[in-house]
Amino acid sequence: MITVFGATGTTGAPLVDTLLAKGANVRAVTSDPTKLDALKAKGCEAVTANFTDTAALEQACDGAEKIYLVTPAHLDMRQWKANAIEAAKAVGVRHVVMATGLGASPKAGLTFGKWHSENQEQLKESGLDWTFVQPTYFMQNLLWQADSIAKDGVYHDDLGGPVAWIDARDIADVAAEALTAPGYESKVLGLTGPEAFAADDIAAILSEVTGRTVTSAPLSADEAKAAMMAGGMQDEVAAAMVELASIAPKGYLAGIETTVSDVLGRPARRLHDFVSENRDAFV
Template sequence: MVKLSDWRADEGLSPIARLHQPVEQALVTSGLSWTILPPDFYLQNYLCQPSIREAGEFSLPLITAPMSFVDVGDIARVAARVLATDGHHGRVYDLTGPKALTYAGAAEEQSDVLGRPVRYVGLQDDEARAAMLSRGMPEFHVDALTGVARAYRDGGAETVTSTVADLTGRAPLGFTDFLRRNRNSFE
């Protein structure tokens, strides 16, 4: 069994991690052959930011530390490799992109790729909560995302691993290449 999990779920640092944590524990003690894949922040979360196109900015709960964003395609390739080959039982493979970026650094890269200014607006938790609720996000989702921001605000998601390349034989997709590939979503 291959379990897609959450970054550092074993530590239960955020509401999302606390949902994954008991599932991981049950899997480990189940007697089944298992592998756990905890990815860091998804690159595809940027596709849920229409304000990049509309206003040249994106606002999220304040996180000042770098995060190693990973592409869902890379996660899928790792999962396929683990399912199709032997030697992965009892392994936890932390999945990251090739480098860690702050949200401000991500905005700079977006500016370079798009050829126009993009800025990150870090919102305090109450402001972020109100903004997400006003966009129609479910309360549980809003509280979970705010909890993730609190957990990683000052660090803890900056680790970069070689796991994607080691298991798939190809480097993980970087942020700039992700932006180029999805440029039409931001223009």
């Protein structure tokens, strides 16, 4: 049994599909009971659990040999992960594959890196086998702007520098390998796409794929933070997101990792292909 937390999320949903395609016995966990039927229709067990409910977390992990642990970006995410790790240990889970962030380590200088590092160290100290999946920015994040791009023909750039965007489906596929194949214990898997793109590059891809002119426009740190908070993000978390974006102009988000191709034996998905698959959303 493999328990997947965040089973309706950006990485969790495709992970459930990939694991089922591999023939794995999957228990999908969601905090939203209205999503249980859709999960069960995929052919997996589905349960509800809140990260603050220790008993529910233990029930979600009970009988599972391995779990995939991911939480939303939230001020309480460190405690949520800690609760899940403790629950997994209490019921005899053997291996935890945990999604954190690229560059997370005890030496991290950024807020998110420090927050993720706390849970990484806790998991290391738990006595459980561990694998850290550390992705960069998701290509799926571009869909947050799909409506405004379609309406105004403008991609609003809050990064100001090149980023090696990764498709969340590649994250899921790598996580699936770590959950089903031997040899990934005590591994840190840094994940990026195969190319780094700045704002003008993204606008050019959008223009080519949609057949209409899309330009890029800078979004200031204050504007970006305000937009995230308007979407429901907490002040401290939005500030950490802005801090992360601030290293893009220095090229620190442009590095290319070969992990996807190394693990899966195929190239990582390209941004051009992602935009093409989602063309209708941008027009």
